[in-house]
Amino acid sequence: MANSPILIREQRFHQIKAVLARLRLDASARLVVLVDKDGQQIAVHGELGDLDTTSLASLAAGNVAATGGMAKLIGEREFPTLSHEGERESIHISVIGRVLLVVVFDDRSSLGLVKLRSKQISQELAMAFAEIERESELAAADNSLPFSEITDEEIDSLFSNR
Amino acid sequence: MTFINYASREINCKIVYYGPGLCGKTTNLQHIYDSTAAQARGKLISLATETDRTLFFDFMPLELGTVRGFKTRFHLYTVPGQVFYEASRKLILKGVDGVVFVADSQEERMDANIESLYNLEENLRAYGYELMKLPYVLQLNKRDLPNVIPAPDLTAELQRKGEPVIEAVASTGVGVYDTLKAVAKQVLTELRRS
Numbered sequence A: 001m002a003n004s005p006i007l008i009r010e011q012r013f014h015q016i017k018a019v020l021a022r023l024r025l026d027a028s029a030r031l032v033v034l035v036d037k038d039g040q041q042i043a044v045h046g047e048l049g050d051l052d053t054t055s056l057a058s059l060a061a062g063n064v065a066a067t068g069g070m071a072k073l074i075g076e077r078e079f080p081t082l083s084h085e086g087e088r089e090s091i092h093i094s095v096i097g098r099v100l101l102v103v104v105f106d107d108r109s110s111l112g113l114v115k116l117r118s119k120q121i122s123q124e125l126a127m128a129f130a131e132i133e134r135e136s137e138l139a140a141a142d143n144s145l146p147f148s149e150i151t152d153e154e155i156d157s158l159f160s161n162r
Numbered sequence B: 001m002t003f004i005n006y007a008s009r010e011i012n013c014k015i016v017y018y019g020p021g022l023c024g025k026t027t028n029l030q031h032i033y034d035s036t037a038a039q040a041r042g043k044l045i046s047l048a049t050e051t052d053r054t055l056f057f058d059f060m061p062l063e064l065g066t067v068r069g070f071k072t073r074f075h076l077y078t079v080p081g082q083v084f085y086e087a088s089r090k091l092i093l094k095g096v097d098g099v100v101f102v103a104d105s106q107e108e109r110m111d112a113n114i115e116s117l118y119n120l121e122e123n124l125r126a127y128g129y130e131l132m133k134l135p136y137v138l139q140l141n142k143r144d145l146p147n148v149i150p151a152p153d154l155t156a157e158l159q160r161k162g163e164p165v166i167e168a169v170a171s172t173g174v175g176v177y178d179t180l181k182a183v184a185k186q187v188l189t190e191l192r193r194s
Helices: A010-026 A053-073 A111-141 A152-157 B025-034 B083-092 B107-126 B151-158 B176-193
Strands: A006-008 A031-036 A041-046 A081-085 A090-096 A099-105 B003-005 B010-018 B045-048 B054-067 B070-078 B098-104 B136-141 B165-167
Touching (some): A006 A111, A010 A111, A031 A053, A041 A053, A053 A081, A053 A090, A053 B054, A152 B176, B010 B025, B010 B176, B025 B070, B025 B098, B025 B176, B054 B083, B083 B107, B098 B107, B098 B151, B107 B151, B136 B151, B136 B176, B151 B165, B165 B176
Parallel strands (some): B010 B070, B010 B098, B098 B136
Antiparallel strands (some): A081 A090, A090 A099, B003 B010, B045 B054, B054 B070
């Protein structure tokens, strides 16, 4: 395996969701998504509507990866924030360690407010994710991952009707 | 990087389809998309040029079913095959849990296969991954074309570590699911070991 799995326990998940809910309120945002740099959505809070947040997460990670590549070409380590302003909807992305905080907002808010509020909670999210990483390493070390006892039959059953 | 979420009871893994330009990586994803029920898959996102060549990546989430109360979801990505997209190709490999190498079976693409496979190993190493330790499948695609190299010869040239070798015609779907199954099984088996 390339890396140990990241394990998000319920308590930690709800802690992160509460932080996202607070940010959404404080920033008057439509939607807040926490995404891993590899493109996996970790948590989301806000007006989902029919928005495909899985694709949004993947594209946000691709966006950050591409601009990070450009940053390195010009001698920067990375660009810590990215903003895309549309006619009605806009997106602000903050890079917080190995996670990305994606805020979708409209004219009920402003880029300045979203930037300020995102920055204010970034430390809290960084600490929560550091705890997640620590818990994941512990779970891997003491073999308590939910799939450590998975059987070949269970794996095969996933493909039985394909 | 596999994500296991206890709150949403989900496990998410990342699989990347790699290979030379025009070998059929996007065609693999397109077939999976077309032949999977809408509730089991998300949108197929293609970041492509105006001539439908992959510019950055294709992406599609696919749900396979439930194991031990956890929904298993695979995030399928392709890389751009053309040589000059090296920088973006490398980015897609970050956090990968399993790789499918799609080889073009045509005689004239042999050098491109070898170059791409070498490039894969090099790019994995840049992230600290070793192909030899990663869930991995070799797909021999375009087996329906007239000028293909015999499968045993291709295998002898491209197989790296006794990985499963699947003959395929991605345009008609032959071997596409077998390839996905082979790599997904390895990813889940690795989870048991980790």
